[in-house]
Amino acid sequence: LFRDMIRDMNELGVETIEKQMSVEAGGAHLTVLVNLNALRDESGNYIGMVAVLDDLSHLLKTQRMFAWKEVARRIAHEIKNPLTPIKLSAQRLRKKYSGKFQEDGHVFDECTSTIIKQVDELKTLVNEFSSFARMPASNPSPNDLNEIVAETAALYKAGARKITFEVSIDKRLPILNIDRDQIKRVLINLIDNAIAAVSDDGIVRLETRYAEGLQLAVIEVIDNGAGIPAEIKQKLFEPYFSTKKAGTGLGLAIVSNIVADHNGYIRVKDNAPRGTRFIIELPVKAVAI
Ligand SMILES: Nc1ncnc2c1ncn2[C@@H]1O[C@H](COP(=O)(O)OP(=O)(O)OP(=O)(O)O)[C@@H](O)[C@H]1O
Ligand SMILES: [Mg+2]
Incomplete structure (x- = not known):
């Protein structure tokens, strides 16, 4: 790994190089930022390399969490809006036409009640989404x-x-x-x-x-x-x-x-x-x- 980076440094003619990579340590996957710096003495002679490894896993996890919260918030918002009119419309159809169809009465009844039931289920799901997105900050x-x-x-x-x-x-x-x-x-x-x-x-x-x-x-x-x-x-x-x-x-x-x-x-x-x-x-x- 270091050899590759040193080669890149030589090719680019730079004294410092940075690379993000994932490594495996003790069964865990870590994302680290590797920073290589050429060291020189006062007269500019090369004396070695310093490698600094920064564990970014926690930072990335936090960033991903923020991204997910944002997604959850938007999905919840976008899905929630049309749900109420859908449910109200189905209820209105039932009220107005229930019992008005002789032969296919049961089809009408089944379909409208399925719509209403599924809308309720969707609402529950969406509420869970948004409660995740809006989780209150802790109050220690x-x-x-x-x-x-x-x-x-x-x-x-x-x-x-x-x-x-x-x-x-x-x-x-x-x-x-x-x-x-x-x-x-x-x-x-x-x-x-x-x-x-x-x-x-x-x-x-x-x-x-x-x-x-x-x-x-x-x-x-x-x-x-x-x-x-x-x-x-x-x-x-x-x-x-x-x-x-x-x-x-x-x-x-x-x-x-x-x-x-x-x-x-x-x-x-x-x-x-x-x-x-x-x-x-x-x-x-x-x-x-
Ligand atoms: N103690 C455990 N033993 C085995 N698998 C686990 C354990 N805890 C979590 N898991 C695994 O991690 C997954 C994610 O857990 P998480 O609590 O986030 O969601 P969930 O339990 O699937 O859903 P929910 O919490 O909404 O019921 C689980 O589906 C399960 O596969
Ligand atoms: Mg669980």
Whole structure:
């Protein structure tokens, strides 16, 4: 790689060159900006090269997220507009002509009610789109993360299926500056995914941990379900990516948005011997913005 870049530098006769590329590191795909600079001493003799690598993955992810939000907002807007007149027209037809057709009465009835029903379904879908696009900015306040985790877990413990919920909290965790509702939303999305991934006797585990040295609060949602193939791991956090029949694919997009809003970091790992772990790290000290 460097050799190629140095050759380009020589051909172009320049002292510095920049190139964006994707590399694989530890199973993850990273987009990095490579910057090569020729070093010279005071008399202009070449003494070597300096290479600077910048990880752009996070920046690109944020940019893509913004682009998706914009798309979602426009689609929602454009689709929503004609829906009301379509529905009203179908309702008006029903009111005016219902019972007026002798033979084909049932056809008229079926068709108009299908129109009305489908319009309602479209409306629900569009509303989900636009709620994603208009997700409120987070409103952080001092909160006990362990309490939020316990509260969320309690919502599931009474569930119908036989899934085992395990909760392990680190009592040393300090109070964090976080948005309670949004962190709950994160947990609910991750737990819903975990439940969908495990079989009836599966285990879903919630963990909090205080990484004191790094000043990080760590939350993990672990399942012993089907696991996630490597090629899917990359697309996971993108909006509208789903492998489920009725999935919107917005769950993890929303999760990663909220985590980013909290200056945190989320990643996904394989669980041993099977299943998946989602790991969230949140800064303990408030970060000045
Ligand atoms: N714990 C998990 N185990 C296995 N696969 C997962 C897990 N969590 C997420 N996935 C995969 O990631 C995809 C995207 O998840 P995401 O929550 O964004 O959307 P979804 O769950 O499909 O839809 P929705 O959240 O609207 O129900 C899922 O369709 C699934 O394939
Ligand atoms: Mg989901």
